[in-house]
Amino acid sequence: MSMTATRRDTSTRQHIGELVRDRPSARTGFDVVISRTGRGGDGLSPQDRSWPGQMRRVGREHLRMWGLDALGDSIELLLSELVTNGFRHGRGGPVGVRLWRTEVCVCVEVVSGGGAQVPCVREAGVSEESGRGLWLVDAVADAWGVTADGSCTWCLLAVPRTV
Template sequence: MTATSSAATAQQCLNNTSPVRRLGSGNRGMDLCIPRSSPPGPGSTGEMSEKDRLWPARVRRMGREQLRRWGLDILREPVELCMSELVTNAMRYGRGPLVGVRLYQASSYLVIEVTDGSPDRPVLGTAGPDEESGRGLALVDAVAESWGVADDGTCTWCRLTVSQEQP
């Protein structure tokens, strides 16, 4: 899995002055560019601004609408969960001023890519029963067929199987 398309999406975001840009949508997929309002950078505390906290829910709604257009409503819950977790991580720990989100079909899979500008690779952690965070990638790992990180660390992706029996 490569992040070439996500890198191109991020570059398009940088070239645009609109605060939020839907770079594409329709039969081929969904590309979003989201500005971060939390201060990006190394040593980030992981705190998100109020504005940034709104984005995971917005992205879930947009993903749900894309699945409806494709007739893949049956995948709504796993796609929403994966998108939410990956976008939250990008908003919380990303270093770039923008977060790129892609949802597209590739063969018999749906692919979600989230680009955050950080070369720091996310780590599959284990959270204790009383901890309020630290389960995001474990949830993605449990729900997605596979997931990974681009070689440069800036894009985290996951892949979900589209059953051939889908209507």
């Protein structure tokens, strides 16, 4: 899977980006495929709307199991934004959510079949109720990107070094 980073690269971010491109075949984490019950876009069902919250809880529990509680708030925000975007802007098929880790990073991947255009950070107007999700992802994640076909949006958080 070809992935392109969209964050400013430092040597740490470059190293983490290399790990994503060459991610291990055996991963620790979860990988779920969620069938939509709504039509996509604004046609989200109550069940579709519940998935971001469910993924936040599952993500935080995995961090707890991994001893990475310090990343809990960040991973919740990242999962919430990317899963919500997957349901709102994906092509209407299932939404795949993966959370995995290596010794140096935790990765979130959301596969939603892509949308009409490749996701990008934009400036939402003061009165707009949406449009800030990827701006938040960009602010919180150590690196993030989108596959060339727009089908997968991913982000990384560096695992804090132990002293």
